[in-house]
Amino acid sequence: MNDTKSRILAVATRRFARAGFDGTSLSDIAQEVGMRKPSLLYHFESKDALREAVLVDLLGHWQTRLPAILERAHSGGDRFAALFDEVHGFFAADPARALLVLREVVDRPQETRDRLSEAIRPWLSLLTSAIEDGKRAGSLRPEVDPEAYLVQSIVMIVGSFVAADLGAAVFGSSDGKPWSERQRIEARRMAQHALFFSRN
């Protein structure tokens, strides 16, 4: 992938995330990259091809980084908190990507779900197995629905970004910790108590 193409992809990813696919014109993207629309269409033969390339790039990026994320979580002392924070940090490092995927899920449900499921199924399967093992070993709550649990955990993590400013708007600015921090900590706490027997 040459430099120009990846510069276009970076700009398109950010703008699709912020303004949506329909809300972003090829001229907008071209201008920010520093060229005219027809030149952009030399690199990507249509707007749909550009969207496709953006998604392939995004999911590829995730596929590359996910193994390291899950790996690192194994080394920490509190494995659950470490894993949760790693996944959270994964989205936090690049909120535009998370927002873009949320948009795609809403705008093109069928296609997005199919391709998204393909990308994350192996990782989720790995985690559901771990939860099933924990249930059998008696170290995790027996009522946990592992698959629904994982989906809701991800929903809360992604929701942390979308809802952070909402919390600020509803309850006013937070004294001490920023809202995004409070959302992350509370989400982690909720996920934790739902999985483990409480110590208190």
Added chain:
Amino acid sequence: MNDTKSRILAVATRRFARAGFDGTSLSDIAQEVGMRKPSLLYHFESKDALREAVLVDLLGHWQTRLPAILERAHSGGDRFAALFDEVHGFFAADPARALLVLREVVDRPQETRDRLSEAIRPWLSLLTSAIEDGKRAGSLRPEVDPEAYLVQSIVMIVGSFVAADLGAAVFGSSDGKPWSERQRIEARRMAQHALFFSRN
């Protein structure tokens, strides 16, 4: 509000939810209502005025029904589960409205947050107070961050609708309960264990 106006509002709400504001043309809406675009613009002077009216109608609808929802939750035996299910049912009864608000939060963050917070602040304040009381009385976990907790609970409830088909795509069709049901039950369980001391 005359009949034609409310028919337009109903159609616009559904289409804005499904295809987004930019993805829905005034001609689309007019055709479904059974008139031409200029006739629609006689009832609403611009597309933005129509969006505004849709949101006012939606939030008004919520303001009307929320008191009854919270009221009913008080009569049940298990008050927490009853309240959770009432709020869930509130969104489930009309997923288009929930989806539309999610879209607005993503597409026009600033404006939506301001007006949304105004609509739900009193209800959330009421619930945060109840949680604070429970913490003081020692019946609820002291670590709960009431405001962040409520935001995440709502995120999970709304997420149940967006993510239900996603769960199906990732893990295959569910044997027994449908995915939306499993998401609701798991979300409720997660919220419950995060708030109360566990009984097991």
Added chain:
DNA sequence: CCTACCGATCGGTAGG
């Protein structure tokens, strides 16, 4: 509530 029409903008093409 309609027909007819406007300017603006869009994705995309021709041709160099």
Added chain:
DNA sequence: CCTACCGATCGGTAGG
């Protein structure tokens, strides 16, 4: 990588 241009569609208006 550009200029010039195309047909289609959009929100909105004139006028009845």
